[in-house]
Amino acid sequence: MSQPLPDLDRRKLIGAAAATFLLTVSRVGIAAGSQIVAVRVWPSSTYTRVTIEASSEVRYKHFSLANPNRLVVDLIGVQLTNVLQDLGKQIQGADPFIRMARAGQFNAETVRLVFDLRNEVRPQLFSLKPVGEYQHRLVLDLYPADAQQDDPLLALLEDYNKGQLDNSAPRGGKDKGGINRTLTIVIDPGHGGEDPGAVGPSGIREKDVVLKISRQLKKLIDAEKNMRAVLTRDEDVFLPLGVRVAKARKLNADLFISVHADAVDNRTARGSSVFALSENGATSTMARYLAKTQNDADMVGGVKIGGKDKYLAHTLFDLTQTATINDSLKLGKSVLSKMGGLNKLHKDKVEQAGFAVLKAPDIPSILVETAFISHPEEEQKLISADFQQQMADAILSGVRSYFAQGAAVARI
Known part of the structure; x- marks a missing residue:
């Protein structure tokens, strides 16, 4: 039978235990230096993105479980907060990949996130450095398990094309410059998801406004006899x-x-603008600024470093680029002239700069700045359904004029 400890020994043990406790608390305090400031979930038909924003870079581990399918992510050096506890509330019932999510304090310095999945997924996790208004971010992209293994961005592209794009659309007649097939026009609503684009004085987000205008434009184009x-x-x-x-x-x-x-x-800056690609620098300070702003979209939205763009490799700025830019300028001039009947023009000519999104070497490409969302009056125009419809009408009218001039089209 053990003997009671003398008071001196007992005090030593209590002191040692207290020291150990304080050391543990100290270690947890150091490890918990990363504060989670926000969690955002962006579901879509092609992939779901979860973004965890923190005051400093978050260390993490992850693994998958089957039967049922789950994704487990351990955030190291993090303490459970209300922000993390509310993770489950952000999961939408229509999310095609995540069914439920929960968070708990796994041990003294680790928070465990568990995502209950609807199907097997192929997760891609990566960290992003601070940019713009965002602090450090940990990004979880959940792709379908059958997506391409070597490049999830192209897997996303392939998934978009499955079931949503009909490459066998009926070919049209010859009522546009002798063209005897349906013309395909790709409309690109800027920004989206984690990237809101510009934000107006009253909080209106560019990504929402331009999607509405783009949808209107699509309806108008699809109603044309030989356009889609x-x-x-x-x-x-x-x-x-x-x-x-x-x-x-x-x-x-x-x-x-x-x-x-x-x-x-x-x-006070206001007015509509049209831009084309430039091989030789920007045509104005404003064009240079806007090109940088738009090109930064990948950093804001979040792209895994090291991804390969196989579709653009070895094709940019080849012998077709100059001719394509010339066609882009013609298209831009036609669209700009029609926009001038709707809204004040910021510049009366098409400007040029190094916009990354305009770099298809064989497709005439323009970037339309419908109005300045930073101008209070133009922000109100942009949220007006009438203005959105009229802007779509003006763009289509410019496209019609471009083709009526006998514009070159892609060969299929």
């Missing part, structure tokens, strides 16, 4: 710039129109 339109996105989903261009090239598109609503710090 395809949207790069028809939901609130982030698509990398390279995937947008790749989609147009895969469809052998005749035109590519990227729709935006620009913003600058100067709240």
Whole structure:
């Protein structure tokens, strides 16, 4: 039978235990230096993205379980907070990949996230450095398990094309410059998902406005006798710039129109604009600024570093690029002239800069800045259903004028 400890020994043990406790608390405090500030879930028909934003880079481990299918993500050096506990509330009933989600304190320095899945998925996890208003982010992209193994971005493209794009659309007549097939026009609503684009004075987001205008434009184009339109996105989903261009090239598109609503710090700036690609630098400071803003979309939206853009490799700026840019300028001029009848023009000519989304070497491509969302009056125009319809009408009218001039089209 053990003997009671003398008071001195007891005090030593209590002191040692207290020291151990304090050391443990200290270690947890150091490890818990990363504070989770937000969790966002972006479901779409092609993939679901979960973004965990933190004050510093989050260490993590993950693994998958079957029967039932689950994804487990351990956040190391993190403490459970209300932000993480509310994760389950962000899962939408229509999410095609995640059924439920929960979070718990797995041990003193680890929070475990468990995602109950509807089907087997192929997760891609990566970290993003701070950019814009975002702090450090951990991104979880959940792709279908049968997606391409070597490039999830192209897997996304392939999935978009399955069942949504009809490459065997009926060919039209010869009432546009002798063209005897249906013309394919790809409409690209800018931004989406984690990337809101510009935000107006009252909080209106560019990604929402341009999607509405793009949907209107698609309806108008599809009503034309020998035209069809395809949207790069028809939901609130982030698509990398390279995937947008790749989609147009895969469809052998005749035109590519990227729709935006620009913003600058100067709240007095207003008017509609049209831009084309430049091989020799920007034509103005504004064009350079807007190109940088739009090209930063991949960093804001979140692209895994090291991804390969196989559709664009070895084709940019080849011998067809100059001719394509010339056609883009003609298209831009036609569209700009029609937009001038609807809204004040910021510049009365098509400007040029190095917009990444316009770099398809064989497709005339323009970027339309419908209005300045940063201007209070133009922001209100942009949310008006009438203005959205009229802007779509103006763009289509410019497209008609372009083809009426005997424009070159893609060969299929």
